[in-house]
Amino acid sequence: MDVGQYRHVLAIRDTRNALALGLLIRIPMFAGTVLLTLHVVTALGRSYGAAGLVSAAATVAIAISGPWRGRLLDRLGLRRTVAPSLLIQLVCWSIAPWVGYAPLMALAALAGLFVVPTFSILRQVIIRSVPEHQRRTALSLDSAATELSFMAGPALGVWLATTWDTGWALFTVEMAAVLAGCVLWVANPAIKGAPDTTDAADRTDTADATDASGAAAASPGVAPGTSPEPVPGAWRGFITVRVAAVYLAAACTTLVLSGTDVSIVAALRSFEATAAIGWILALWGAGSLVGGLVYGAWHRSFSVFWLLGGLAATTAPVALAVGVPSFAVLVTLSGFLCAPTITATVEQLSRVVPERFRGEMMGWHGSAMTAGSAVGAPLAGFAIDHGGWRWGFLVVSALGVLVAGAGMLGGARGRAAGAAAAASTSAQASPPVADSEPGVPAARVEH
Structure with a gap:
């Protein structure tokens, strides 16, 4: 176990920024989840079952939106994907705390459908920003930050619900989430391409070297070594x-x-x-x-x-x-x-x-x-x-x-099947040792 790996990961600016943004965004998000339940039960006088239905509507909408929002990130980039979401979140949560049960459920579902895909964005930033051998360490830090947010957010939500009117508390945390999304939009961290730790000249040299060796150069927005085409x-x-x-x-x-x-x-x-x-x-x-x-x-x-x-x-x-x-x-x-x-x-x-x-x-x-x-x-x-x-x-x-x-x-x-297939292919494709170049083992001829 090498705890020093965390020092190397935290030395990367983009990783530090992504972890900080994660805390900024997720704490109000988790607080809003518990506040929504408390608002339905206290301010609207409904049962916990009714509150669960509102949460379920928002959850189903978020599940549906995940692949769609992720696809938009791939095609349009961060800002063009996030901007419409921020506008819809602002409108929905400016109205939702002040309406009845049925409109609240509809607005919560609409907000879930257009939720800012923060988990997807921040994890892509982290994956992009670190070398591959440090990816597990960086993602573990993100998981730890998520746990801290999960521990702090609901506690904050309960405290606000006991201190303020639940409508104002819900409005406050959701506006804080929108503000955090605006910070993400302004920061616009890169989610594609080579890590920022490598400058443009180094990336050009790498691409030139790759071309010289006969390999395909990386397409724009596709990391070196990553296939730009769909998997067959x-x-x-x-x-x-x-x-x-x-x-x-x-x-x-x-x-x-x-x-x-x-x-x-x-x-x-x-x-x-x-x-x-x-x-x-x-x-x-x-x-x-x-x-x-x-x-x-x-x-x-x-x-x-x-x-x-x-x-x-x-x-x-x-x-x-x-x-x-x-x-x-x-x-x-x-x-x-x-x-x-x-x-x-x-x-x-x-x-x-x-x-x-x-x-x-x-x-x-x-x-x-x-x-x-x-x-x-x-x-x-x-x-x-x-x-x-x-x-x-x-x-x-x-x-x-x-x-x-x-x-x-x-x-x-x-x-086992892959190893057997590879062995069979190698046995059929490799020429006999006597036919290989002098002094070069047959197993290396293919390379």
Whole structure:
């Protein structure tokens, strides 16, 4: 484990700026999520179920918008994609806090459909700004920053709701989110191309050297070594079986996490310790934060399916808790692989998807995670209703282990098939040793 990797990553200006922008944007975003629920329940006098429907409408809209907004990022760039979103967010959230239930749901859904794709943008900036061997470290820092935002945002939202009228509190945090989006628009960080750490002259020299060696020069907006063309046989130009498997892992990760979230609340209510929900969730987030930082400093990456299996396997023992102290310890341990698993999904996608599709890639990634969350919470709730809070943890854990096991098995078979095909091709294509150039092994003739 090399903690010094973080010093090298933070020395890159674009990475530092992206992490700071992430905190600026995500804290009001998470605060707005909890404030929307509290506003429906308190100011509008509706049930928590009704509040959940508003959140669900916004969530579905965000899931639908992900690939579409990502595709716009690929085609139009940051400013032309973000500017219309900012205008629609400004209009929607200037009206939404002051209207009734049905108009609020419609405005929340419209705002979700045109949400600023901040996660996609900032992760693209981070991926672009660091050398490939530091990508995992940089993405782990982004996951850690997201955990901090998740811990601070809801607390800020609850404090504002108890201090102000919920309408004004909702208006304030959503306008803060719009202002943060404006900062992103003004900063306009590059999301494509070579890292800023390499100047234009160096990039020109590299391209010239590539041309001289007979390789194709990188197209404008496409990083050196990245294919500018769609992947043959891939859906939408980049979604292969391998990519789809990573999306499945991302969806299953948030299924486990959202199911755990619901199960934590149910367990603490069973222990008659409802007041502990806040700090228990904070411990869970802290475990994820530590795990993400450790993974970023680790000397190697791991398969996303191994990490998903570990996440699911460490979630099941929470069902063995017999009181709040043991529950707190087990929940903290179960959070350790949350951030590493999510980081691994982004890292592995960034390595197999051509850069020209990276915006849409991140959009589908966000939609997969949203879909997993949408399934995990009701699945755990159903299990809790029929078997008690322990079954909430066990059901999502079992499903996570099954998906992880299938992914590991499929990956092993794919590697074996690929190795056999490569060996067969090499045996057919390589000339005998006697026919190779004098003094050059036959295995090197192809290169």
